[in-house]
Amino acid sequence: MTEPQSVEQTPLEAKSPFELRVNLGKNVPESDVRTALATGDMGFLHSFTTGSTVDGPGVRVVAWTTGCMWRCVYCHNPDTWTMSNGIPVTVAQAAEELRKYRHGLQIMSGGFTLSGGEPLMQHRFAAKIFAAARAMGIHTALDTNGYYGDRLTDDELETISVVLLDIKTWDPERHKRLTGMDNGPTLEFARRLAARRRPVWLRYVLVPGLTDDPDDIKQIAKFVAGLGNVERVDVLPFHQMGRFKWKQLGLKYALDDGEPPSAELVSQAVGIYRAEGLKAY
Numbered sequence: 001m002t003e004p005q006s007v008e009q010t011p012l013e014a015k016s017p018f019e020l021r022v023n024l025g026k027n028v029p030e031s032d033v034r035t036a037l038a039t040g041d042m043g044f045l046h047s048f049t050t051g052s053t054v055d056g057p058g059v060r061v062v063a064w065t066t067g068c069m070w071r072c073v074y075c076h077n078p079d080t081w082t083m084s085n086g087i088p089v090t091v092a093q094a095a096e097e098l099r100k101y102r103h104g105l106q107i108m109s110g111g112f113t114l115s116g117g118e119p120l121m122q123h124r125f126a127a128k129i130f131a132a133a134r135a136m137g138i139h140t141a142l143d144t145n146g147y148y149g150d151r152l153t154d155d156e157l158e159t160i161s162v163v164l165l166d167i168k169t170w171d172p173e174r175h176k177r178l179t180g181m182d183n184g185p186t187l188e189f190a191r192r193l194a195a196r197r198r199p200v201w202l203r204y205v206l207v208p209g210l211t212d213d214p215d216d217i218k219q220i221a222k223f224v225a226g227l228g229n230v231e232r233v234d235v236l237p238f239h240q241m242g243r244f245k246w247k248q249l250g251l252k253y254a255l256d257d258g259e260p261p262s263a264e265l266v267s268q269a270v271g272i273y274r275a276e277g278l279k280a281y
């Protein structure tokens with residue numbers, strides 16, 4: 001196991017979310033964690049990263065939350081599953097961090113993205129940090145698996161400029177095998193976002209042998225094309241940058257020998273989305 005870092009030693013800013021971080025919030029009393037979750041005045045963050053160009057439009061500052069209710073077999077960041085692995089951060093601290101980048105983000109047509117883990121595990125904190133970002137005139141994006149989408153009110157949805165929605169697979173049985181959970185709530189959230197005309201970018205992780213069934217991808221493509229609010233689709237090739245985390249956390253990793261998809265497989269998946277009239281990359 002990796003030696004736990006202390007909060008004092010660990011800066012909030014990281015070079016990338018692929019830094020392994022564990023136990024940073026372990027000294028926060030359970031009652032404080034409960035209060036933080038209920039009020040949203042404090043959240044748990046794996047890190048802040050800057051300069052991302054793949055987590056929403058333009059150049060982004062990304063806050064990576066800890067805590068996830070899913071257990072995707074190909075997860076890149078299993079250290080974000082446990083909330084207490086994150087650094088406790090108040091909304092005021094997080095907003096202050098964002099304030100530093102406000103002008104640069106506006107110049108670069110970028111913004112702030114809340115990713116994870118699953119940010120809506122901390123939905124009160126998410127709502128507050130989005131409200132603070134929007135009050136500073138910063139474009140906002142939520143990267144979510146959508147499972148807890150119903151935790152956000154309609155007004156809170158209005159503070160999110162774009163939702164980066166991860167749909168993992170269409171077939172319910174396969175979804176359960178790959179993530180441990182049902183995809184019904186995710187699809188329901190997608191329908192709600194469409195009904196409210198909130199912009200969505202679909203994110204689809206392409207894993208050879210697991211999520212490359214053309215018929216399954218076609219079902220997702222048909223569904224999202226019918227929604228009318230999905231502005232683009234990003235097919236994200238599976239990679240092995242998170243493999244070391246599984247090992248260091250002592251977790252059994254089913255994809256030890258997994259290969260990234262070939263360029264041909266990626267272009268086939270992109271083609272399926274495009275055939276439904278979607279802008280896919």
Ligand code: SF4
Nearest residue numbers: 068070071072075117
């Ligand atoms: S939803 Fe995301 S963070 Fe959660 S297990 Fe799946 S890939 Fe990992």
